Structure formats: structure tokens, C-alpha cells
Amino acid sequence: MINDITYLGKIIRVDSNTVEVEVSNDIPSAAPIIKGRLYKIGQIGTFIKIPIGNISIYGVVSSVSNTPDKAEEFQIKYNFGSRFLTVQLVGEKIGEDDFEKGIGTYPTINDEVHLVIEKDLFDIYGKKDLGSIEIGKHSSSENLSVYADIHKLILRHCAILGSTGSGKSNTTVSILKAILNDYQGSRVVLVDPHGEYVSAFPDAKVFKINDCKNPLFIPFWLMNFDELAYFLVGAIPKDDQKPDYRLLRELVVNLKKSNCQLKAGLVNQDFVTADSPIPFSARKLWHEMNWWLNASFSTTKKDEQTKDTAILENEGEFQNITAARFTSHLSTDNTKPPYKSQHQEYYSYEKKVLSRLRDSRFDFLFNPGDFTGAENANDLNDLLNKWIGSENKLAILDLSGVPFEVLDITVGLITRFIYDSMFWGRNESYTGKQRPLLLAYEEAHTYLNKNDNTSYSKLAVEQVFKEGRKFGLGALVISQRPSEISETILAQVGTFIALRLTNSGDQNIVKSSAPDNLNSLINLLPSLRTGEAIIVGEAIKIPSRVRITLNNPRPTSDDPKLIDGWKIQHPEHADNYKTVVTRIRQQKF
Numbered sequence: 267m268i269n270d271i272t273y274l275g276k277i278i279r280v281d282s283n284t285v286e287v288e289v290s291n292d293i294p295s296a297a298p299i300i301k302g303r304l305y306k307i308g309q310i311g312t313f314i315k316i317p318i319g320n321i322s323i324y325g326v327v328s329s330v331s332n333t334p335d336k337a338e339e340f341q342i343k344y345n346f347g348s349r350f351l352t353v354q355l356v357g358e359k360i361g362e363d364d365f366e367k368g369i370g371t372y373p374t375i376n377d378e379v380h381l382v383i384e385k386d387l388f389d390i391y392g393k394k395d396l397g398s399i400e401i402g403k404h405s406s407s408e409n410l411s412v413y414a415d416i417h418k419l420i421l422r423h424c425a426i427l428g429s430t431g432s433g434k435s436n437t438t439v440s441i442l443k444a445i446l447n448d449y450q451g452s453r454v455v456l457v458d459p460h461g462e463y464v465s466a467f468p469d470a471k472v473f474k475i476n477d478c479k480n481p482l483f484i485p486f487w488l489m490n491f492d493e494l495a496y497f498l499v500g501a502i503p504k505d506d507q508k509p510d511y512r513l514l515r516e517l518v519v520n521l522k523k524s525n526c527q528l529k530a531g532l533v534n535q536d537f538v539t540a541d542s543p544i545p546f547s548a549r550k551l552w553h554e555m556n557w558w559l560n561a562s563f564s565t566t567k568k569d570e571q572t573k574d575t576a577i578l579e580n581e582g583e584f585q586n587i588t589a590a591r592f593t594s595h596l597s598t599d600n601t602k603p604p605y606k607s608q609h610q611e612y613y614s615y616e617k618k619v620l621s622r623l624r625d626s627r628f629d630f631l632f633n634p635g636d637f638t639g640a641e642n643a644n645d646l647n648d649l650l651n652k653w654i655g656s657e658n659k660l661a662i663l664d665l666s667g668v669p670f671e672v673l674d675i676t677v678g679l680i681t682r683f684i685y686d687s688m689f690w691g692r693n694e695s696y697t698g699k700q701r702p703l704l705l706a707y708e709e710a711h712t713y714l715n716k717n718d719n720t721s722y723s724k725l726a727v728e729q730v731f732k733e734g735r736k737f738g739l740g741a742l743v744i745s746q747r748p749s750e751i752s753e754t755i756l757a758q759v760g761t762f763i764a765l766r767l768t769n770s771g772d773q774n775i776v777k778s779s780a781p782d783n784l785n786s787l788i789n790l791l792p793s794l795r796t797g798e799a800i801i802v803g804e805a806i807k808i809p810s811r812v813r814i815t816l817n818n819p820r821p822t823s824d825d826p827k828l829i830d831g832w833k834i835q836h837p838e839h840a841d842n843y844k845t846v847v848t849r850i851r852q853q854k855f
């Protein structure tokens with residue numbers, strides 16, 4: 267074996283999963299050519315093989331030196347001029363069995379170490395089978411496909427991390443395309459805050475605010491009461507003790523209770539709470555608040571000021587946001603009716619609700635098309651059917667028109683609604699465990715920020731990461747700032763696809779979160795080429811450096827053509843920016 271062309275040297279130290287190799291001074295070349303391929307000895311991140319009988323143990327080179335690591339401590343004798351490799355053991359192959367992660371048999375001093383040639387790599391990565399998708403090509407060989415175990419990739423969750431422009435969106439497209447092409451019954455919901463994926467998936471169903479074909483509606487009554495109160499009037503759960511907060515809750519419960527006969531089924535009124543996802547009209551809510559604030563009554567006593575004692579002139583029209591009119595009370599004469607309303611509890615909330623209703627940017631929440639739950643309209647089951655129903659493999663929720671201040675609640679609502687549908691449908695034949703679903707979150711750091719303690723989306727997405735697997739729900743986060751993402755989420759990620767990462771804080775997060783203890787590979791992150799990734803974790807057989815294929819069509823995230831744009835002169839024109847300003851005002855293209 268020592269005479270084999272692949273012979274590299276021998277082991278001089280074994281320290282749990284780390285071994286030290288003294289590279290033989292007798293090998294003829296530092297870059298041998300084997301079967302027409304050039305191999306460079308001692309490249310960080312390359313593999314070595316330790317054959318012991320019919321077992322081959324594989325490891326990754328993590329450092330190279332001209333003195334052995336811990337030479338004095340272990341009193342290692344070594345030849346002057348030798349080179350030493352520190353290697354982290356990653357897995358083994360027994361006889362003709364497939365390569366397996368983890369070490370059962372440990373090597374010992376003086377065991378031979380060999381170069382890993384292309385044939386060994388083919389043995390490790392194996393062939394594509396029913397349970398795998400191709401994720402890219404191995405960086406050292408254009409012919410070597412790297413596969414990921416699809417079950418673990420999805421249900422043990424995954425993260426695609428990398429600095430801006432490192433190739434995250436392209437990697438996402440590669441993975442989703444491989445899933446959609448290989449699995450007819452697959453389904454994916456992609457949360458796309460910048461609307462950049464539409465161009466990459468011409469066959470996907472795209473939901474977008476104000477789109478004529480598939481407008482994005484997220485009924486506001488999907489919010490639980492805390493979310494609703496925060497969104498409508500800026501109240502937080504701590505305001506629970508305030509009378510106006512309690513009255514708002516009462517009003518919402520009553521409006522929901524009066525609307526229990528729904529297309530998706532009758533709901534028992536006794537089970538309805540302020541958190542139940544039952545439709546009601548936000549305009550009616552405002553109208554009611556306004557009614558009690560402005561009404562005039564035939565009595566001054568507050569508890570006798572009821573709907574029966576009001577001196578009403580005109581009911582108004584809640585649909586058109588027209589207030590009810592009352593005979594005006596006489597402020598100078600307090601001895602005879604009509605008397606001023608004593609119900610001033612809604613004073614601070616009424617105006618806030620009205621300004622929300624009048625803001626057209628929130629129409630996708632307040633006017634959810636015909637998702638009213640009424641018998642001849644649509645209910646939440648229709649919304650689910652549209653998003654994750656049987657014919658769509660991929661639904662893109664294009665959130666580019668969602669105002670930034672409600673992005674968090676919007677992502678939270680989408681996530682919780684899908685989570686609930688998987689939880690309560692876990693035993694149905696068409697969803698839940700029988701038809702798992704992947705939720706992909708692009709630009710995750712913007713709404714899953716670890717420092718934001720009031721984030722609703724973070725809570726909802728954390729729940730998917732912690733519990734989703736049991737109901738067939740997997741998640742993928744895509745981000746350029748892993749150090750800003752919730753630690754709970756990163757701790758649950760089974761597979762990391764790390765592209766070039768230049769910020770040291772971000773690198774450290776990947777280092778500490780990545781499941782395999784392979785810091786040497788993670789240390790390569792700043793020097794990766796665009797579209798090159800280090801993949802570690804459960805879905806991949808062996809931690810690998812992978813080139814992801816550049817897709818066509820691509821997401822609309824290509825770099826702008828700066829030089830072309832700056833080379834030519836742009837004439838000034840008075841009409842320039844008119845359409846831009848109109849779009850800013852309308853928030854639509």
C-alpha cells in the first residue's frame with residue numbers, strides 16, 4: 267500500500283475525532299496526477315482516506331503545518347522538513363456498504379493515510395435515489411454530483427446563508443426546482459418580500475397585492491386579539507387593565523359571535539373568543555365605536571344610555587365608513603335632552619381605527635375580496651386551497667407591496683395559518699403528515715430578528731422550527747445576516763448551506779450553530795466564490811464544498827449593470843420621476 271500512488275503518510279496522533287498525519291517525505295510529488303487528474307496534497311477542505319482492513323475511514327483536512335500540533339505536549343518525534351496535516355474524521359465505509367456519517371472504528375498510530383481520488387468520492391456521494399435531490403456539483407470535480415437527503419433537508423429544516431450577492435437566491439431556486447421537478451406531489455410556499463422569484467418560476471402560482479389574476483388577501487380577522495389590537499390601535503397586551511382595551515375585546519367577541527354560520531361550517535358560539543379566526547367587518551367595529559362616542563341620549567345616566575334611549579337621526583352606513591347622525595346635544599343647556607354621550611371609552615381608539623381603514627395600503631387585510639365566510643362567498647378553506655391546494659406545487663407569496671410596518675404581522679399570519687392547517691389536518695389524506703409542506707422565508711433577518719421581542723412572525727416561525735416536523739411542516743430560512751436571526755430558529759436548523767460570508771460575526775454564528783464540528787470548512791467561508799457553498803448537516807452525507815448551478819431563468823436579483831448605466835449620459839427631463847412618485851404614492855407598479 268505504501269507504494270500506492272495515493273499513499274500520503276501515516277498517523278502520528280489520534281485525539282477523539284481529530285488525527286494528525288505526517289506526510290511522507292518519499293512521495294514523489296506534492297501534486298500527483300492520478301488517472302489524468304491533478305490532486306494537490308494538503309489542501310484545506312479536501313478529503314483523505316484511512317483504510318483499515320475492509321473499512322475506509324474518511325476525514326477532512328483542516329490545517330497544514332511544518333510542525334505537528336501539540337508536538338511538545340505529546341512528545342511527538344518527527345522528521346525535520348516533514349509536513350503535517352490535521353484531519354477531522356467524518357465518516358466511514360464498511361466493505362461494499364454505503365458511506366455513513368460518524369466513526370465506529372478509530373484509526374491508531376502509524377495507520378496509513380491515502381489521498382481520496384475521484385472514484386472514492388463517487389463511492390461516498392453515491393447515486394441519486396428516490397429520497398435525494400441533486401444540490402450541485404462538488405467543487406473539486408465538475409462530474410461529481412452532490413445529493414441531499416430530501417426528507418432531512420425539509421423536515422429537519424434548512425438555512426441558506428451568505429453575504430449579499432453570494433448566490434443565495436440562485437441556490438434557493440436550484441433547490442426548489444430540484445424538488446418541484448422530482449416530486450409531483452410536493453408543495454412549497456415561498457415568502458418573497460421583494461417579489462424577486464416570480465421570474466425564476468414561470469409555472470408557480472403567484473399571489474400579489476392588487477394583482478388582477480391572483481390578488482393576495484390575508485383577512486385581518488385571522489389575527490388573534492393581541493395582534494389585532496396592536497395593529498389597529500397600537501395597544502399591547504399590558505394595556506389589558508384599561509377599560510378601552512377590555513371594551514374593544516368585548517366588541518370584537520360580539521361581532522365574531524354574530525357571524526358563526528360560515529361556509530366552512532357552523533361554529534358553536536360558546537367556543538368563540540376574541541382570538542377565533544371568524545370573519546367580521548372592521549368597518550362595523552369602527553361604526554359601533556363611533557356610534558357610542560357621538561350618540562345623544564334622552565337621559566344623562568350612563569347605564570341608561572342604551573341603543574333604545576339614543577336620539578338617532580340617521581343610522582349611517584358602515585360599509586361606506588359613514589357615521590350615524592344624532593340630534594345634537596345642547597352644550598349650554600344641561601337640563602333637557604338630548605344629552606351628551608357618557609360613553610367616551612373609545613375616544614382614543616376610534617380615530618386610530620378610522621385612519622387604518624382609510625389607508626388603502628391595508629386593503630389586502632381589511633377588504634379581503636370575497637373571503638367573507640358567507641355562504642355564497644369564500645371562506646378560509648378556499649384560501650388554503652388556493653395557496654396550498656393540490657394543483658399548486660409552488661405558491662409564491664409576493665409581499666413586495668406589503669407596507670414595512672405590517673410585514674411582521676403579515677408573515678406571522680401566513681405562518682400561523684399554514685401551521686394551524688397542518689396541525690388540525692395532520693391526519694387528513696390530502697395534507698398534514700400525508701402531504702408535507704415546505705415554507706421558505708427569503709430575507710429572514712428582516713422579520714425574524716432575534717432582538718425584536720414584539721415580533722409576531724418570529725414567534726410563529728419559531729413554532730414551525732420547533733414543532734412543524736411532527737405535522738409534516740418543514741422550513742427554509744434564507745438570510746444575509748445570520749447573526750441577526752433568532753437563535754431558537756438557528757438551533758433547530760438541521761442543514762446549513764453557507765455561501766460566501768465576509769462578516770466575522772456572521773461566520774461565528776454559522777460556526778457555533780453548524781451541527782458537524784468542522785470549523786476548518788467554515789473558515790473557508792470568506793474565500794468562497796460566488797455560487798459556491800459549504801454544506802454541513804443532516805441532509806448531506808459528508809460536509810462538502812459545492813458549486814451550485816447558475817439557473818435560467820433567474821430571480822430578478824442580478825447585479826445592476828453599473829458600468830453600462832454610468833457610461834452613457836442621461837438627459838434631464840421635466841417629466842422624469844413623475845411615474846416614480848405616483849408609484850410611491852400608490853405603492854404599486
Ligand SMILES: Nc1ncnc2c1ncn2[C@@H]1O[C@H](COP(=O)(O)OP(=O)(O)OP(=O)(O)O)[C@@H](O)[C@H]1O
Nearest residue numbers: 430431432433434435436797814815816823824825
Ligand atoms: N452558482 C452561480 N454561479 C455563477 N454566478 C452566480 C451563481 N449564483 C449567483 N450568481 C451570480 O451572483 C449574483 C447574485 O446572486 P444572487 O442574487 O443569488 O445573490 P444573493 O446572495 O441572493 O444576493 P442578495 O443578498 O442581494 O439577495 C447574480 O448576478 C448571479 O448571476
Ligand SMILES: [Mg+2]
Nearest residue numbers: 434435436823
Ligand atoms: Mg437574494
